[in-house]
Amino acid sequence: MAEPQRAKIRVTGVVKRSSVPAAEAWSPAHRGSTASATAVASAARVVNAQVNPQASPAKALNQSQPISEHSSSTSVATREPSPVTGEKATQEVRKRPISAQSRVVVCNLSKENKESKDAPVLQELKDKEKLKSENERLKMELSKALSPKEKKMLLAEKTNLLQVLQIEKDCLEKRCVALEKQLIVDAKIYEERLQKERDQRKQLEAEKELLNTRCQTxxxxxxxxxxEARKVGWADGQSLAVAVPENRPHTGNSMNSGLVSASNFSFESAASHASFIYCSSANSLRSVAEWVFPLQNRILPPEKTYDRQLLAPSDPRRQWLEEYINGSLMSHRKTYESEEWCSPPQIEIIRVSEVFNPTVNNAFYQQLSQMSEVWGSERMQVPELHRAIPIRTAWDQSRMNEVLLFHGCKWDSLFGILREGFDPRLGGVNTGAAFGIGCYFTTVASKADAYTERWDEWEGRPNCEIPSELRCLLVARVALGEVFEMFEADSSLRRPPVGPNEVRCDSVLGVPRQRGGVVDYDEFVIYKQAQAAPQFIVDYKHTECCTCRSCMADSP
Incomplete structure (x- = not known):
C-alpha cells in the first residue's frame, strides 16, 4: 500500500499572546470571531504535525508554554494531530482532556479589520465620484434646456449687470472720496470753532476777573x-440840626399856634437873614422861587441810579424848605373820625439833601413838554396852591402848575422812589385811596408826616449807625397841570375825570372841608408816573416833648 501524501497548508498570521481576559473572550462581542480563531488553531495543529510527526502528544504538550488565565478564546487554539498522520494517533490525542492539549496564540488580521480601517477613505472617494457625475448630469441638462439665443441673452444680461454694478461701485467710491473731503473740511471748521470758543472763554474769564476786581474795589x-457818611451825617447830628435864631420873626402858622386856617400861611411868609429874597414882594418871591429851585441833571456813573447831595445850613434852598415845613405843621384828629384834635408835631430837622435821578428827571421834563403842547396856555391855580412853593422847569413853555409838595412814606418805599420814581400803581395800597389809585401829595407837612415811620420801626432796616427815632420826608417836584376839584371821595378813580371843556384833566384835588370837601387838608393826586420827581429828602425827628397824633399813638 502506498504511503499517503502529506497535505500542504499555508498559514498567514503571527502567533501572539492575547491580552483579552477569558471572561471577555466568550462575551457576545467576541463570538463572531470564534470561527476564524478555530480555523487558525486547526491550521496550527496541521503545521505542528507536519514538522514533527513522530513526537508524542505528551511531549508536544509539555513543550507548549502555559497560557495566562486571561487568554481569550479568539486567540487560543487546541493543537491536534493532523488526520493524515494516522487514525490511531488522532484517537489518542482526542481522548486526552482539553486542558492537557497544547495551545498557541495567533493574531487575527482578518479582512473585516482591514476594511474597517479603509472605510472612511473609500466612502469619501465614492462621494466625490457621485458629485462629479451629478455635476456632469446638470451641465448636460442645462445645455439641452437653453437655446443659443437664450444663452446669448443671459450672457448679455450678465454683462449689463456687471456694468451697472461697476458704475454703482464707481459712484460709491466717488461718494466716499467726497465724504472724506467733507469730513476733513468739517473737522477743520469744528477745530476753528472750538478754538474760537476757547479764546472767547478765556476772554470772558479775563473780563470776569476784571469785573470781580472792579466790584471789590x-x-x-x-x-x-x-x-464817612455815618460819621458826617449822624455822629455829628447836633451840628447839622436847624437852629432858629431868637431874633428870627415867627409866622402866624408856627407849630404852637394850633389848628389854623389854610389861608393863614404860605411860602411867602418865610423870613430869613440869609438872603434878601425873603424881604421882597409876593410877585418877586414867586419869580425868585421859580429859578431858585431848578431841575438839575448831572451825569452819574453807570453803577449809580441816583445820587444825593447834602445842602449846607446856609443854602437858601434849605432855609426856604425849612420855613415851608415848619409853616405847614398842623393839628390833626386823634383818629380818622374823632372830634378830638392833637397838637401839631414838634420836629427837629437834621439835614436836607438834594436828589439827582437823570432817568426820572428826563421823563418829568418830557411829560411837562407834552402837557404844555396839549393846553397851550397857563393853567389856573386852585386856592390851595398859594401856600406851596411855585417852581418852573421850562422857561420857554407855559406854566403847568409846577409846585413843590410833600410826600410821606415808609422807609422801604422811600428807596424804591429814589431809584425808580413815584409809581401810581402802588398808591393807596397800605394807606387808603379816597380818590383812587395814584400818587398822593400835599402842601401840609404834618399830613405827610403821619405816613412816615421811625427808623427802628422798619423791620427790614440794615445794620447802620442811624438814630432810631429818625424819620424821612420827601419833597417832590409835581406838575399838576389842569386840576379837577373833587368835593366827594371816589376810590374807583384810575385817571383824572374830564373837565368842563370836555378835555381830560391832569390831576385831582381832594378839596378840604373848609371849602366844602371831605378831607381836613388838601390832597393832590396824579395818575401818571412822569408827572412827579423826587427832588429833596428831609431827615428829621420828633422832639421828646412832642404830643402829636403819631407820638400819642406810640406812647403807652
Missing part, C-alpha cells in the same frame, strides 16, 4: 463812603 469804596 467798588464795595470797598462804598463801605468807606458809608462809613
Amino acid at each position: 467798588l464795595e470797598k469804596q462804598l463801605a468807606r463812603r458809608e462809613s
